[in-house]
Amino acid sequence: xxxxxxxxxxxxxxxxxxxxxxxxxxxxxxxxxxxxxxxxxxxxxxxxxxxxxxxxxxxxxxxxxxxxxxxxxxxxxxxxxxxxxxxxxxxxxxxxxxxxxxxxxxxxxxxxxxxxxxxxxxxxxxxxxxxxxxxxxxxxxxxxxxxxxxxxxxxxxxxxxxxxxxxxxxxxxxxxxxxxxxxxxxxxxxxxxxxxxxxxxxxxxxxxxxxxxxxxxxxxxxxxxxxxxxxxxxxxxxxxxxxxxxxxxxxxxxxxxxxxxxxxxxxxxxxxxxxxxxxxxxxxxxxxxxxxxxxxxxxxxxxxxxxxxxxxxxxx
Amino acid sequence: xxxxxxxxxxxxxxxxxxxxxxxxxxxxxxxxxxxxxxxxxxxxxxxxxxxxxxxxxxxxxxxxxxxxxxxxxxxxxxxxxxxxxxxxxxxxxxxxxxxxxxxxxxxxxxxxxxxxxxxxxxxxxxxxxxxxxxxxxxxxxxxxxxxxxxxxxxxxxxxxxxxxxxxxxxxxxxxxxxxxxxxxxxxxxxxxxxxxxxxxxxxxxxxxxxxxxxxxxxxxxxxxxxxxxxxxxxxxxxxxxxxxxxxxxxxxxxxxxxxxxxxxxxxxxxxxxxxxxxxxxxxxxxxxxxxxxxxxxxxxxxxxxxxxxxxxxxxx
Amino acid sequence: xxxxxxxxxxxxxxxxxxxxxxxxxxxxxxxxxxxxxxxxxxxxxxxxxxxxxxxxxxxxxxxxxxxxxxxxxxxxxxxxxxxxxxxxxxxxxxxxxxxxxxxxxxxxxxxxxxxxxxxxxxxxxxxxxxxxxxxxxxxxxxxxxxxxxxxxxxxxxxxxxxxxxxxxxxxxxxxxxxxxxxxxxxxxxxxxxxxxxxxxxxxxxxxxxxxxxxxxxxxxxxxxxxxxxxxxxxxxxxxxxxxxxxxxxxxxxxxxxxxxxxxxxxxxxxxxxxxxxxxxxxxxxxxxxxxxxxxxxxxxxxxxxxxxxxxxxxxx
Numbered sequence: 001x002x003x004x005x006x007x008x009x010x011x012x013x014x015x016x017x018x019x020x021x022x023x024x025x026x027x028x029x030x031x032x033x034x035x036x037x038x039x040x041x042x043x044x045x046x047x048x049x050x051x052x053x054x055x056x057x058x059x060x061x062x063x064x065x066x067x068x069x070x071x072x073x074x075x076x077x078x079x080x081x082x083x084x085x086x087x088x089x090x091x092x093x094x095x096x097x098x099x100x101x102x103x104x105x106x107x108x109x110x111x112x113x114x115x116x117x118x119x120x121x122x123x124x125x126x127x128x129x130x131x132x133x134x135x136x137x138x139x140x141x142x143x144x145x146x147x148x149x150x151x152x153x154x155x156x157x158x159x160x161x162x163x164x165x166x167x168x169x170x171x172x173x174x175x176x177x178x179x180x181x182x183x184x185x186x187x188x189x190x191x192x193x194x195x196x197x198x199x200x201x202x203x204x205x206x207x208x209x210x211x212x213x214x215x216x217x218x219x220x221x222x223x224x225x226x227x228x229x230x231x232x233x234x235x236x237x238x239x240x241x242x243x244x245x246x247x248x249x250x251x252x253x254x255x256x257x258x259x260x261x262x263x264x265x266x267x268x269x270x271x272x273x274x275x276x277x278x279x280x281x282x283x284x285x286x287x288x289x290x291x292x293x294x295x296x297x298x299x300x301x302x303x304x305x306x307x308x309x310x311x312x313x314x315x316x
Numbered sequence: 317x318x319x320x321x322x323x324x325x326x327x328x329x330x331x332x333x334x335x336x337x338x339x340x341x342x343x344x345x346x347x348x349x350x351x352x353x354x355x356x357x358x359x360x361x362x363x364x365x366x367x368x369x370x371x372x373x374x375x376x377x378x379x380x381x382x383x384x385x386x387x388x389x390x391x392x393x394x395x396x397x398x399x400x401x402x403x404x405x406x407x408x409x410x411x412x413x414x415x416x417x418x419x420x421x422x423x424x425x426x427x428x429x430x431x432x433x434x435x436x437x438x439x440x441x442x443x444x445x446x447x448x449x450x451x452x453x454x455x456x457x458x459x460x461x462x463x464x465x466x467x468x469x470x471x472x473x474x475x476x477x478x479x480x481x482x483x484x485x486x487x488x489x490x491x492x493x494x495x496x497x498x499x500x501x502x503x504x505x506x507x508x509x510x511x512x513x514x515x516x517x518x519x520x521x522x523x524x525x526x527x528x529x530x531x532x533x534x535x536x537x538x539x540x541x542x543x544x545x546x547x548x549x550x551x552x553x554x555x556x557x558x559x560x561x562x563x564x565x566x567x568x569x570x571x572x573x574x575x576x577x578x579x580x581x582x583x584x585x586x587x588x589x590x591x592x593x594x595x596x597x598x599x600x601x602x603x604x605x606x607x608x609x610x611x612x613x614x615x616x617x618x619x620x621x622x623x624x625x626x627x628x629x630x631x632x
Numbered sequence: 633x634x635x636x637x638x639x640x641x642x643x644x645x646x647x648x649x650x651x652x653x654x655x656x657x658x659x660x661x662x663x664x665x666x667x668x669x670x671x672x673x674x675x676x677x678x679x680x681x682x683x684x685x686x687x688x689x690x691x692x693x694x695x696x697x698x699x700x701x702x703x704x705x706x707x708x709x710x711x712x713x714x715x716x717x718x719x720x721x722x723x724x725x726x727x728x729x730x731x732x733x734x735x736x737x738x739x740x741x742x743x744x745x746x747x748x749x750x751x752x753x754x755x756x757x758x759x760x761x762x763x764x765x766x767x768x769x770x771x772x773x774x775x776x777x778x779x780x781x782x783x784x785x786x787x788x789x790x791x792x793x794x795x796x797x798x799x800x801x802x803x804x805x806x807x808x809x810x811x812x813x814x815x816x817x818x819x820x821x822x823x824x825x826x827x828x829x830x831x832x833x834x835x836x837x838x839x840x841x842x843x844x845x846x847x848x849x850x851x852x853x854x855x856x857x858x859x860x861x862x863x864x865x866x867x868x869x870x871x872x873x874x875x876x877x878x879x880x881x882x883x884x885x886x887x888x889x890x891x892x893x894x895x896x897x898x899x900x901x902x903x904x905x906x907x908x909x910x911x912x913x914x915x916x917x918x919x920x921x922x923x924x925x926x927x928x929x930x931x932x933x934x935x936x937x938x939x940x941x942x943x944x945x946x947x948x
Contacts, residue, residue: 028352036660038688048390048412052382052419056354059380064691066684069389073701074680075906084910086809091906095918095925096680099905102930103684177402273415274391274407278400286411293411298418344668364706364728368698368735372670375696385705493718589731590707590723594716602727609727614734 001314003131004307005124005140006148007191011310020156020299020306027060027305033312034063040104041067041141044111044126049273049300050141050149054108057304061312066104070096079126093129101134106311113144113181115245121145121181122210137311139304145210147183150272151191152303157296158197158232161268166196167231168265172223173203174280175250176237184272185238186213193217202226206248210241223254230264235271235280257282261290268292317630319447320623321440321456322464323507327626336472336615336622343376343621349628350379356420357383357457360427360442365589365616366457366465370424373620377628382420386412395441409445417450422627429460429497431561437461437497438526453627455620461526463499466588467507468619473612474513474548477584482512483547484581488539489519490596491566492553500588501554502529509533518542522564526557539570546580551587551596573598577606584608633946635763636939637756637772638780639823643942652788652931652938659692659937665944666695672736673699673773676743676758681905681932682773682781686740689936693944698736702728711757725761733766738943745776745813747877753777753813754842769943771936777842779815782904783823784935789928790829790864793900798828799863800897804855805835806912807882808869816904817870818845825849834858838880842873855886862896867903867912889914893922900924 001009010016023029039058043051051067058065068074075091085092100107111126121144130138140148158169171188185201190213192199201209202220209219220226227233235256240246255278261267269281269291277283285291317325326332339345355374359367367383374381384390391407401408416423427442437460446454456464474485487504501517506529508515517525518536525535536542543549551572556562571594577583585597585607593599601607633641642648655661671690675683683699690697700706707723717724732739743758753776762770772780790801803820817833822845824831833841834852841851852858859865867888872878887910893899901913901923909915917923 031352036663036692038691040684043389046389046391048384048386048407049415051389052356052384052416055382056380056419059354059382060352064688066687066691068680068684070680072388072704073675073678073683075678078909082910082915085908086911090908091680092909094909095905095907095929098926099681099929100684102926103688103933273411275411276401276406277394277408277410278398279402283398294414294418297411297415301419347668359705362705362707364700364702364723365731367705368672368700368732371698372696372735375670375698376668388704589727591727592717592722593710593724593726594714595718599714610730610734613727613731617735 001310003138004148004311005127005143006146006187007151007194013194016152016306016310017156017159019309020302023305023309024302030309031060031062033309034058034061037312037315038064038066038104039106039108039308040100041065041108042100042110043069044071047110047141049297050110053300054141054304057301057308060305061308079129094133097130097133098135101136104136105315106137106139106308107134108139108141110141111143113183115179115239118244139307142183144181145183146187146190148187149300149303149307150184151187153296153299154188154234154270155191155195156299156303157270157292161292162231164231166198168198168200168229169232169234170200170202170226170230171234171236172226172256173207174235174237174254174256175252176276176279179239179245179247180237182209182238182241184236185209188234189213189217200226204249204251204254206240206243207238208242224260224263227260228263230267233261233264233267233269235269237280255279255282256285258284261285266290270296273297317626319454320464320627321443321459322462322503323467323510329510332468332622332626333472333475335625336618339621339625340618346625347376347378349625350374350377353422353628353631354380354382354420355422355424355624356416357381357424358416359385360387363426363457365613366426369616370457370620373617373624376621377624395445410449413446413449414451417452420452421631422453422455422624423450424455424457426457427459429499431495431555434560455623458499460497461499462503462506464503465616465619465623466500467503469612469615470504470550470586471507471511472615472619473586473608477608478547480547482514484514484516484545485548485550486516486518486542486546487550487552488542488572489523490551490553490570490572491568492592492595495555495561495563496553498525498554498557500552501525504550505529505533516542520565520567520570522556522559523554524558540576540579543576544579546583549577549580549583549585551585553596571595571598572601574600577601582606586612589613633942635770636780636943637759637775638778638819639783639826645826648784648938648942649788649791651941652934655937655941656934662941663692663694665941666690666693669738669944669947670696670698670736671738671740671940672732673697673740674732674742675701676703679742679773681929682742685932686773686936689933689940692937693940711761726765729762729765730767733768736768737947738769738771738940739766740771740773742773743775745815747811747871750876771939774815776813777815778819778822779904780819781932781935781939782816783819785928785931786820786866786902787823787827788931788935789902789924792927793924794863796863798830800830800832800861801864801866802832802834802858802862803866803868804858804888805839806867806869806886806888807884808908808911811871811877811879812869814841814870814873816868817841820866821845821849832858836881836883836886838872838875839870840874856892856895859892860895862899865893865896865899865901867901869912887911887914888917890916893917898922902928905929
């Protein structure tokens with residue numbers, strides 16, 4: 001593994017899972033592995049779990065960790081080539097990235113979809129420039145189209161809570177006041193398709209995810225039907241891919257409540273967080289005994305630590 | 317001690333003082349105690365001394381320290397239950413706090429009074445939710461009604477500078493352009509009442525502190541009379557408790573100057589900082605030989621380190 | 633060396649260079665030197681290279697490092713004496729600085745020229761107050777009139793890339809949309825004058841640097857003539873010193889392009905970064921084989937580490 005931007009970067013998903021569970025059992029097992037190695041986390045966007053869990057993951061491995069909120073303490077970055085830089089952006093990503101790469105051994109980057117232009121987002125222009133110019137391994141802490149550390153943690157969580165070999169996992173769209181990126185659902189679908197779980201994706205018509213992530217999978221437009229017999233409900237909002245970045249529905253019938261959970265196989269409720277209560281999910285479901293959103297968030301620590309461990313191993 | 321939010325959380329005030337002085341003599345004595353322990357500092361509000369001294373306190377004990385400015389790098393938190401989260405706050409404190417607790421061993425929290433509603437502030441709604449949901453020890457880095465790390469440092473400072481067994485300590489209100497919380501004076505009064513110092517509180521009428529902090533203590537409305545024979549003058553502004561959050565006076569006669577200091581017993585001048593010069597105190601007093609605001613601030617390091625040490629001891 | 637604010641603070645420039653190259657070869661050679669020492673970096677202004685390289689420099693030496701964005705997480709500072717503090721600045725630098733000094737062993741400060749008043753800027757009012765009140769060594773991370781860590785790194789870079797004993801080094805003004813401080817050019821000229829390089833400064837009339845930095849050096853107003861036979865081109869914009877803080881020209885003929893580089897001795901192109909592409913320099917030059925802006929930025933790490941090493945040595 002050179003960089004970590006999707007499940008496909010892993011040399012072996014099985015080994016990665018095994019390592020993450022090993023680290024969960026003993027987080028300080030490799031606490032000298034990262035000695036004299038610096039992890040530099042670059043944030044273009046807000047973060048709670050990613051920011052804290054990835055810092056702690058690096059520290060658990062003995063790394064030095066530097067956090068950089070590039071839009072706060074740094075300079076606004078120009079990302080287009082060939083422009084006359086006479087506006088509000090004093091620095092170009094072409095200089096910033098290789099320079100950052102000189103001050104660390106691994107870079108983590110968070111850069112959300114901008115929803116200005118689907119091609120720009122889906123070509124992953126920002127994180128790709130980090131990969132092209134940084135000179136060191138790059139870890140996605142959520143890029144425009146994927147959030148692989150989240151999906152890895154989701155996988156760990158399902159493994160921990162599943163009660164049958166091949167659980168039914170349902171990704172459901174739910175309403176939200178703002179237009180949100182597709183990174184989490186894309187990445188979740190892509191990752192789940194690497195397992196032998198039964199995967200169902202349900203959303204209102206118009207919310208189809210990009211074909212490159214769905215592959216042969218067909219969406220189920222009837223949410224109640226999708227929920228029948230489910231073992232895990234994974235809720236998330238996203239804006240439309242086809243009518244790019246648009247909010248097509250705020251239908252509160254899609255909010256996950258006891259009504260839908262009743263038809264499941266006593267399903268666990270998952271969400272990547274932050275979650276809008278009583279938009280995405282009712283208080284009763286998220287506060288109920290089947291809500292596993294906090295253990296799911298806790299696993300962010302171990303997915304991050306496993307990824308960093310694997311990258312450090314390759315530097316020896 | 318499970319959490320630290322007031323002097324009443326200490327198992328023994330005497331032991332705490334002794335420990336703080338021991339740490340001041342040898343700050344690195346317990347430098348391996350915090351190995352593989354993470355201190356996570358959550359700031360809802362600005363901070364200089366608290367931010368820096370608490371970080372350094374954790375580092376001196378060998379802890380990993382993560383600082384989190386929740387309103388800058390994180391998500392705005394909803395703190396009310398039962399709401400439909402369709403506004404500007406994407407995350408609920410009910411998820412954020414237990415998740416943060418999964419990434420650390422001790423949480424420090426700074427969350428000022430909001431002055432929207434006295435009941436909310438005096439019920440300590442924010443820090444109480446941290447205590448209820450974090451799953452790890454919580455240290456107040458100034459909450460709505462108390463600032464115990466400050467009061468602890470104040471106590472250390474008086475112990476160091478007192479020239480008689482039972483000094484006269486005067487807390488005086490002083491004018492300020494903005495409405496400030498009562499956390500510092502509340503906490504100072506509460507803490508001082510655990511000592512055998514002679515304590516006098518002076519302020520204009522209308523500025524009475526909450527009965528739960530004052531107890532039997534009656535305010536002295538005549539500032540000059542209060543200052544007579546004082547050994548320590550502790551100045552601070554606060555907004556009214558009864559007419560909650562209101563500024564009732566900006567009377568510059570209450571500014572601490574050489575005129576009032578002249579009637580004291582060569583009193584030392586104290587303030588928690590930041591201080592508005594020539595509003596709270598004249599340049600001549602704060603720059604004079606009896607000003608001990610800097611040693612007082614220095615002691616913030618040792619009050620914080622003592623508290624963290626006591627919490628770490630209980631994890632062994 | 634007590635503080636580091638200019639080349640004149642170094643006990644020996646030769647020794648400093650030697651040390652920096654030694655650290656570049658083996659960055660972890662002195663990794664226990666900074667044990668139990670805290671480096672506290674105070675930023676009044678934005679930063680990328682300085683922020684990251686100085687943090688890493690401290691960590692490489694085993695120091696604890698605390699970063700403080702004083703205008704974000706802290707309180708706005710009053711810097712004038714004698715004022716009634718009833719405005720928007722709740723804290724005075726006279727308290728803030730000695731307090732910060734109590735929480736660390738070395739302070740780094742970044743505080744740009746304000747362009748309100750030339751005397752204030754050129755008296756270095758901010759960093760001078762840090763030196764006067766902090767009680768610990770102060771390192772300039774760019775002050776109003778100098779950026780010595782940058783100049784030190786520039787010197788290292790020229791030493792690495794020079795192909796003759798006494799290269800011709802040309803500092804050229806270039807256009808920019810905003811008024812920028814003179815810190816980088818002042819400091820570069822001051823530092824270069826301590827070497828035996830051939831130094832030429834070129835800029836449009838009106839952009840003369842302060843006499844204290846130029847000394848006997850006379851500017852060359854003809855940019856093409858200045859570039860003839862140059863071995864290093866150091867581009868930078870600055871606002872006028874005489875007509876203080878004014879933009880007198882945005883003449884794009886001064887933008888460094890292949891046209892001017894053609895008359896040099898295959899010169900290397902340098903800039904402190906961030907750089908405005910196609911204002912300061914054309915894409916073709918900065919992306920070309922002679923651009924050494926990234927190695928130059930990398931050397932920021934070793935200039936900072938050498939300075940910290942020298943200051944730590946004096947604490948033993």
